[in-house]
Amino acid sequence: MELAAAGVSKAFVTKGGGHLVALAGIDLEVRSGTFVSLLGPSGCGKSTLLRILGGLEQASTGTVAGTGATGATGGRRAFVFQDYSLFPWLNVLDNVAFGLRMDGVGRQERTDRARAWLARVGLAGFESAYPEQLSGGMRQRLSLARAFVTEPDVLFMDEPMGAVDPQTRLLLQEDLIRIWEETRKTVLLVTHSIEEAILLGDRVVVMTARPGRVKLDLPVELDRPRTLATSATPAFSELRSLLWDALRDEVERSMDLS
Amino acid sequence: MSGPAGTLAAGAAGTGEAGVAGVAGGELGAALGRLRRRQRRRRRTDLALSIATPVALVGLWQLAADQHWVDPRIFTPPSQIAVAAGQLISAGTLPSDLGYTLARLLVGYAIGAAAGVVVGLLLGLVRPLRAALSPLFTALYAVPQIALLPLLLVIFGIGETPKVLTVVAVTFFVLEINALAAVRNFDPRLLEAGRAYGANGRKLFRHVLLPGALPQIFTGLRVSIALGLVVITATEFVASNNGLGFLVWNSWQLFQPDQMYVGLVTIAVVGVLLTAVITLVERLALPWLHHRHR
Incomplete structure (x- = not known):
């Protein structure tokens, strides 16, 4: 096991003196050499989870273990x-x-x-x-x-294609698929694009609206090597509608929250 | 005749890239050439104006003094100022005054800048130190440094030390404030990226914080050299027997306006040259800042 989170929660104290629970009891295991996509509505704490798993932030409660975690076995x-x-x-x-x-x-x-x-x-x-x-x-x-x-032993990507135009994004996705299939690193990718999550991932983990929990953990059993053409297959469409069903309620709830 | 020509032009435009490429050598190339020539012409005009304006003003001054439109005893004509400058140079007083002022300014500037950068960075990095000293320094900065001169004279006598210290004081505060602000306003995402790639402690300081803070430190260096020149001139007005400030003040008291003007012009030239040197050093030290938007 490359990376394992058990009961990870994160709370912040806000400026007004109140508090905000970003993550509430996340359990997640990531096997070596797999590509895991983290999908969730805006503000669900998926970036926070990524940063905790990567050792850039401390969890309020719970543990993170594995070669990718800070201080553990010195994994890169x-x-x-x-x-x-x-x-x-x-x-x-x-x-x-x-x-x-x-x-x-x-x-x-x-x-x-x-x-x-x-x-x-x-x-x-x-x-x-x-x-x-x-x-x-x-x-x-x-x-x-x-x-x-x-x-690196583990690569953490926080919406790496969120800031580029849609056409460039498609090209970058193709690049990333190619590079990943050549290198087979362990990757955790945070994204809010369902298509990107499926296209790149071996697994898609869907998180709930704040406070973030794991709602769905879906294996993506599409053949590799994948290309953009993969997104035109019936199996892809099926995954996409499954994920959208899981995500839809959470997106609506997150809109109510904010 | 106009009918077929119009159709042809529309056809060329409709073919997109091929059409543009075909025209680039002809009409489009000519248009680009016109644009380039216009830009060059504008730059030349700007440069010519920036040189011609001061030259014209000096000419006007000369004319006004010669024709007695203004009182030539107060507004010494430029030709007489040039003669006075020649005399002061051959007598050796102008080089010597210039040397004194430059030495005081540069020694004070170097000490003040080094101390200001170190203290500013430290205050930025060490929270208790910042809480203890930053408000105090901000209050002290609000006191005009030249107002410290009487106190410095009481403490250190009338040697070189108090003169250099006025420059140290002004340079120190400007650099302290700029270095502190550079650390406090540092982009947290770059610090995080640095840490994520293994830069911690001294490595983070050396490879991320310091290079990222340099632009603002250079801003402080540019501002404080001008302020330092102001302060050393004022100090030499009242507490010195040599230096450019003394030259100006003493010439005024002896009613030798031609020499006074020589001093003023020299101070102005020193200010322009020192600022230019710092700008040049900045360009060499921070090439990345000047590659932007080209």
Whole structure:
């Protein structure tokens, strides 16, 4: 088991002195080498759960265990953020090599590995550009390269395609499917796109409106390699309507909440 | 004749990319060329105006003084100022005054900036320290630093120390406030990304916080060099026997306006050059800031 959460809850104290329960008793296990999509209405705490699993935040109660968790067996984690969070003062090459540099990898090796990944995500030739000079889609490719180059045990992706236009999003999804099928990393992906969750995931976990709980845990048994054409198959449509049925009530409830 | 030509143009436009590519060498290329030429012409005009305006004003000044439209004893004509400058340079007083002022300014600036950056970053990072000192520093900054001069003179006598310290004071507060703000307003997402990729403690400071704070620190450096020049000039007015501020003040008291103008012009040139140097260093140190939106 790569990653296991047991009874994870998270509460915040709000500015007005009140409190907010974001997560209420989450149990989740993720097997090595699987791609798990986390789906839920806005504000259901799915990003918070991802951050807790990734060790960026502490759970209020409950435990997280596994090689991907902080402090555990020293497993390597990597993150892809929705807003890219690239370092504007580093050029493309140094952004990709950042994690390796922090790990103490020597200059020659980290440059070679970073270049290889830049080529793999289609950014060869942009090594000395700065992130601000790139388009949204290119920045997210850069962000993917920065994560994959560290050869993580677990990859955490927080709505990695939420900030790009729909056409670019389709291209990025294809890239991500291809890269994942080549590397078979353990991935946790937070998304609010049902199609994206199915297309990329081996499993789709649906969360309830706040406070977030696991509502449905659905295996996706579509053949790999997958392409965008996979989304036109009857099996895909069936999964999509199953997930939408589970999600619909939660989206309505979350609209009432906010 | 006009009928078939119109149809042809519409046909070319309708073919999309191929049409545009076909026209690029001809009509579209000519249009682009016109645009480029217009941009170049505008830039040249801007540059010419920025040089011609001061030159014209100096010419007008000369003319006004020569024709006695203004009192030439107060508004010394530029030609006489130039003569006075030549005399002061050959007598060695102007280089020596310039040297004194630059030395005081740069020593005070270096000490104040270094201390301000270190203290500002520390206050940004250490919450109890910030709670204890930040309100105090903000209150002290509100006191004009030149008002400290009498106190400094009482404490340190009339040597170089109090003069340098007025510059230290103004530079320190500007840098402290800017460095503190840079840390406090730091994008939390970048800090998180840094931590997520293994930068903790000193690594986070060295590789994320510091490079991210540099733009605002440079803003402080640019602002404080100008303020430092103001403060050292005022200090030399009242508490010095040399330096550009003394030159201006003393010339006024001896009613030698030509020398006074030489001092004023030199101070202005020093301010422009120092600011330009800092801007240049910033461009070299932060290439990423200047690659934006190109």
